[in-house]
Amino acid sequence: MNRVYNFSAGPSMLPLQVLEKAQKELVNYNNSGMSVMELSHRSGWFTDIITEAEQLLRELMGIPENYKVLFLQGGASQQFAAIPMNLFGENKKADYVNTGSWSKKAIKEAEKFGDIRVIASSEDKNFTYIPAVNKGMIDPEAAYVHITTNNTIEGTVFREVPDIGNVPLVADMSSNILSEEIDVSKFGLIYAGAQKNIGPAGLTVVIIREDLIGKAQDNCPTMLDFETHSESGSLYNTPPTFAIYMAKLVFEWIKELGGLKEIEKVNREKADILYRCIEESNMFTSPVEKSSRSIMNIPFVTPSKELDALFVKEAKEAGLETLKGHRSVGGMRASIYNAMPVEGVQALVEFMKKFEQKHQ
Ligand code: PMP
Numbered sequence: 372m373n374r375v376y377n378f379s380a381g382p383s384m385l386p387l388q389v390l391e392k393a394q395k396e397l398v399n400y401n402n403s404g405m406s407v408m409e410l411s412h413r414s415g416w417f418t419d420i421i422t423e424a425e426q427l428l429r430e431l432m433g434i435p436e437n438y439k440v441l442f443l444q445g446g447a448s449q450q451f452a453a454i455p456m457n458l459f460g461e462n463k464k465a466d467y468v469n470t471g472s473w474s475k476k477a478i479k480e481a482e483k484f485g486d487i488r489v490i491a492s493s494e495d496k497n498f499t500y501i502p503a504v505n506k507g508m509i510d511p512e513a514a515y516v517h518i519t520t521n522n523t524i525e526g527t528v529f530r531e532v533p534d535i536g537n538v539p540l541v542a543d544m545s546s547n548i549l550s551e552e553i554d555v556s557k558f559g560l561i562y563a564g565a566q567k568n569i570g571p572a573g574l575t576v577v578i579i580r581e582d583l584i585g586k587a588q589d590n591c592p593t594m595l596d597f598e599t600h601s602e603s604g605s606l607y608n609t610p611p612t613f614a615i616y617m618a619k620l621v622f623e624w625i626k627e628l629g630g631l632k633e634i635e636k637v638n639r640e641k642a643d644i645l646y647r648c649i650e651e652s653n654m655f656t657s658p659v660e661k662s663s664r665s666i667m668n669i670p671f672v673t674p675s676k677e678l679d680a681l682f683v684k685e686a687k688e689a690g691l692e693t694l695k696g697h698r699s700v701g702g703m704r705a706s707i708y709n710a711m712p713v714e715g716v717q718a719l720v721e722f723m724k725k726f727e728q729k730h731q
Pocket of ligand 1: 446449473523543544545
């Protein structure tokens with residue numbers, strides 16, 4: 372089997388066990404004589420898949436009963452518009468924290484719909500840290516406060532959920548959902564594109580407190596209105612059926628591993644191995660402040676662009692795929708989501724040590 376260790380930021384690695392199960396069921400799902408891709412989304416087979424997917428996600432994340440889980444399309448990017456259109460209410464204002472490229476895109480989109488205040492930003496230092504956010508900064512009349520919990524491109528993470536009082540906290544969790552235990556009740560809304568820790572691209576998960584549903588602006592398109600999908604159990608129109616099925620298999624895999632508590636332990640171990648290697652190296656450095664370092668996306672650089680490029684090239688030859696940093700920041704980035712095994716990070720670290728010896 373010539374599978375590589377794939378450090379892509381997303382779409383990214385899926386657990387081999389999940390791929391093999393999907394392969395086994397591909398042409399004849401559960402004796403239906405059809406592939407999941409061919410099943411009607413209104414069939415009993417698919418109803419079971421989507422119901423189980425939701426139950427598993429609720430169980431894994433400990434989602435309280437007063438929250439709805441929506442399986443949508445359009446990516447996290449579509450939520451940049453859907454969220455203001457649904458939550459703005461009459462005042463049409465919200466507070467945003469700017470921690471990187473994805474926050475900036477969320478802010479830019481929300482600005483089309485009302486008054487956006489950026490209450491904290493780390494742009495002054497190239498987004499290499501997470502700024503402090505506290506209650507005193509929040510406009511009590513803001514419809515919500517938006518944060519990007521994990522910044523995929525810059526490699527930073529909110530270590531603690533900011534305490535913002537009663538204003539609903541909205542979080543883009545695209546790159547760290549399901550990576551560690553979180554208290555869902557601290558959030559009004561959580562959203563994530565699936566293509567990192569959930570499954571294949573094409574599915575977007577929204578977890579929303581029920582009292583925030585049903586308040587969309589009058590001109591909100593039906594397909595962007597959370598109420599549409601909440602009332603129809605995410606079956607208003609044809610949902611991304613195969614992606615939902617794959618997500619279900621991933622949720623089962625996480626459950627088998629012992630849930631988020633156990634996944635978090637492994638994720639911390641993997642990140643420790645890589646950060647330790649960077650700290651001990653004379654060649655590689657991390658641009659990110661220690662207190663803000665992500666355990667999912669780990670950027671690092673050598674002293675020169677030429678050496679960075681050579682690293683990416685030689686790593687690829689060694690079966691370590693997609694280590695090039697995002698085009699906006701350069702250098703390298705190892706995305707080590709749930710499906711990256713410890714062995715993959717160990718292989719990367721071994722390669723880094725050899726590369727340093729060879730090129731110092
Ligand atoms: N937010 C974050 C934190 C992301 O990492 C990404 C994608 N990498 C997005 C939003 C955009 O997601 P999508 O491509 O699903 O629209």
